[in-house]
Amino acid sequence: MERGLPRPNVRARVRPRVLTMVRVDPDVCVLCGLCVGVCPPDAMELTPVKLVVLSNCTECGWCVPYCPVGAISGGRPVSGRLRRARPS
Ligand code: SF4
Numbered sequence: 001m002e003r004g005l006p007r008p009n010v011r012a013r014v015r016p017r018v019l020t021m022v023r024v025d026p027d028v029c030v031l032c033g034l035c036v037g038v039c040p041p042d043a044m045e046l047t048p049v050k051l052v053v054l055s056n057c058t059e060c061g062w063c064v065p066y067c068p069v070g071a072i073s074g075g076r077p078v079s080g081r082l083r084r085a086r087p088s
């Protein structure tokens with residue numbers, strides 16, 4: 001090994017990270033508001049006619065499994081541990 005170079009961290013792994021934009025299907029959303037209350041950065045706004053994902057959405061994916069009708073898609077995949085901690 002060349003001198004002066006740091007040793008590689010053999011435990012470090014590049015974690016697969018598929019991150020897609022969070023989308024709400026307006027044809028499926030029943031405007032229940034459940035997702036609004038669980039969004040950590042308060043990035044969802046419920047209007048009388050539609051649910052709006054605001055620009056401060058971090059695409060964390062936290063809201064996705066809370067939707068009772070599966071209207072939300074995208075975001076960062078949530079780990080199994082976090083998924084189990086949330087309602088099915
Ligand atoms: S993906 Fe995260 S930040 Fe974006 S709306 Fe859902 S809970 Fe909020």
Ligand code: SF4
Nearest residue numbers: 029030032033035067
């Ligand atoms: S939880 Fe689902 S159905 Fe309820 S407001 Fe959010 S996107 Fe719409």
